[in-house]
Amino acid sequence: MDTSPLFLAQSLLRCPSVTPEEGGALSFIESVLKEAGFEVHRPVFSELGTPDVENLYARYGTGKPYLLFAGHTDVVPPGDLGRWRHGPFSGEIENGELYGRGAVDMKGGVACMMAAALDFIRENPDFPGSIGFLITGDEEGPAINGTVKLLEWAKGRGERFDHCILGEPTNPNQLGDMIKIGRRGSLTGRIVVEGKQGHVAYPHLADNPIPGMMRLLEGLLRQPLDHGTEHFDASNLEVTTVDVGNPASNVIAAEARATFNIRFNDTWTPASLEAEISRRLSEAAGNSVRYTLHVEPTNAIAFLTPPNEFVGFISDAIEAETGIRPKLSTTGGTSDARFIVKDCPVVEFGLVGQTMHQIDERVAVADLDRLTAIYRKVLNAYFAPAS
Numbered sequence: 001m002d003t004s005p006l007f008l009a010q011s012l013l014r015c016p017s018v019t020p021e022e023g024g025a026l027s028f029i030e031s032v033l034k035e036a037g038f039e040v041h042r043p044v045f046s047e048l049g050t051p052d053v054e055n056l057y058a059r060y061g062t063g064k065p066y067l068l069f070a071g072h073t074d075v076v077p078p079g080d081l082g083r084w085r086h087g088p089f090s091g092e093i094e095n096g097e098l099y100g101r102g103a104v105d106m107k108g109g110v111a112c113m114m115a116a117a118l119d120f121i122r123e124n125p126d127f128p129g130s131i132g133f134l135i136t137g138d139e140e141g142p143a144i145n146g147t148v149k150l151l152e153w154a155k156g157r158g159e160r161f162d163h164c165i166l167g168e169p170t171n172p173n174q175l176g177d178m179i180k181i182g183r184r185g186s187l188t189g190r191i192v193v194e195g196k197q198g199h200v201a202y203p204h205l206a207d208n209p210i211p212g213m214m215r216l217l218e219g220l221l222r223q224p225l226d227h228g229t230e231h232f233d234a235s236n237l238e239v240t241t242v243d244v245g246n247p248a249s250n251v252i253a254a255e256a257r258a259t260f261n262i263r264f265n266d267t268w269t270p271a272s273l274e275a276e277i278s279r280r281l282s283e284a285a286g287n288s289v290r291y292t293l294h295v296e297p298t299n300a301i302a303f304l305t306p307p308n309e310f311v312g313f314i315s316d317a318i319e320a321e322t323g324i325r326p327k328l329s330t331t332g333g334t335s336d337a338r339f340i341v342k343d344c345p346v347v348e349f350g351l352v353g354q355t356m357h358q359i360d361e362r363v364a365v366a367d368l369d370r371l372t373a374i375y376r377k378v379l380n381a382y383f384a385p386a387s
Contacts, residue, residue: 001035003118005368006098008032008111010091013100017073019141020051025073025107029114029135033058036118037125038133043153045145053138053145057154060121061130065162067382068132069113069375070340072139072146075102076357083359096365103363105356109167110135112351112368116375120383127383132161139336147336148299151343161344163310165378166337169353170329175367176322180348181311182231182304182330183338184263187270187295189277191216194290197254209256210244212289217242217258219284220277225264231304232265232330235273265330266302270295300334305345310382314347317377321370349374 002008017023030040038058046052059066078088078101086092088101098108117131134154138146171177193213198206217239225235239260244253264273274295285291305311307328318326326349340346351371355361 001032003032003115005112005115005372006365008114009098009103009108009363009368012073012107012111013091013098013102014089015073016089017075017102017137018077019074020053020137021074022054022137026054026056026135026137029056029073029110029133030058032114032118033133036060036121043150045149045153047144050142050144053136053141055137055146055150056133056135057150058133059130059159060117060132061127063129065382066130066132066160067379068134068161068164068344069117069167070134070147070164070336070346071106071110071113071167072136072336073102073107073110074137074140075105075107076140079359085360088361093365097362098365098368099360099362101361103355103361104169104351104353105361106167106169106350108363108368109169109350109371112371113165113167113375115372116379119376120379124383128385129383131379132159134340136336143336147339151339155343163382164340164344164346165314165375166335166340166346166348167350168335168337168348169351169356170348171350171352172354173352174322174324175352175370176318176324176326178329179311179314179318179326180330180332180335180337181307181328182266183302183332183334184232184235184265184330185268185270185298185302186300186334187262187264187273187298189260189262189293189295191258191260191281192292193256194292195252195254195256198252200250200252203252206252208252210253212285212291213242213256213258215289216281216284216291219280220260225262225276226267229265229267231328232302235262235264235268237262264302266304268302270298270301300338303338303341304330305341305347308345310345311347313378313381314349317374317381318349320377321374
């Protein structure tokens with residue numbers, strides 16, 4: 001079988017695996033890895049109110065150290081098919097670029113991981129260690145029946161990982177720009193200010209909730225949450241909706257609602273951040289604003305893999321292949337690394353993410369080859385005999 005990164009990527013892109021559909025992607029990976037000698041499992045996880053999700057776990061070898069490659073084959077919907085230059089599940093190539101939904105996020109990265117691992121195993125079939133794949137079909141969806149449960153399932157089997165590479169598209173402009181060694185947490189809160197509906201001509205008979213909401217939001221935003229840490233930018237609170245649901249210009253609304261989201265660094269935990277938000281709102285409200293606060297549960301916690309030998313392996317491989325020393329970053333949104341870090345140190349490095357989730361998502365074929373070469377160099381360094 002052809003195990004070049006281009007063939008593997010094209011094959012995966014031709015699988016219509018929009019969350020939660022498997023679309024044939026995991027079946028293809030299973031067939032390729034089994035042929036190479038991996039032990040492969042396909043657990044399906046369920047939870048009330050959510051779709052069943054197929055996942056894949058594969059391992060080659062039984063020894064230590066154990067390096068895990070992680071990722072996902074599910075993709076976001078392609079949107080208006082008529083706006084695509086090439087079909088989103090066609091895997092067509094034009095001008096040296098491979099088109100398709102998931103080309104960079106992240107079927108291309110999965111293909112490169114597979115190509116590098118298979119090449120390494122062919123040349124080093126008896127290497128002293130293990131290589132694994134932990135692939136979910138639920139990263140772009142609710143993230144309930146995917147990586148979280150797959151890790152629990154693997155742990156129940158006695159699997160223990162030493163390090164993990166997650167192939168999310170981490171580079172903003174060119175391959176080699178950036179490694180993600182951590183991610184910020186995410187916390188969402190909702191505020192409701194209670195008022196009393198009435199006629200605008202008789203304000204003394206009503207209680208307008210909007211000035212109260214303005215006071216509360218100003219209290220939240222007046223001071224920064226922090227000023228950043230060694231590896232993280234400052235936490236940011238963004239008000240994302242303010243609404244009174246009032247179509248009439250001569251009616252004072254009965255209540256006002258607002259939603260905010262905070263991307264927070266390792267200064268905070270969800271509990272300490274909720275306490276700070278509650279303090280600020282209470283101070284701003286005084287005795288005159290009646291409100292309620294609901295903070296949604298979160299599994300997105302700030303985490304960090306400190307720069308160490310493992311991060312060094314990856315940085316050195318990137319620099320050797322691209323000539324660029326990557327920036328170590330914790331920026332961006334959340335990823336499944338937030339779950340994996342509970343079991344082992346995890347670093348994210350993948351393709352250039354400029355077209356992810358866009359019409360005409362695409363990847364340079366040359367970048368597939370370069371990323372495969374980087375992963376291959378990491379494997380060489382990781383499993384090098386101790387001197």
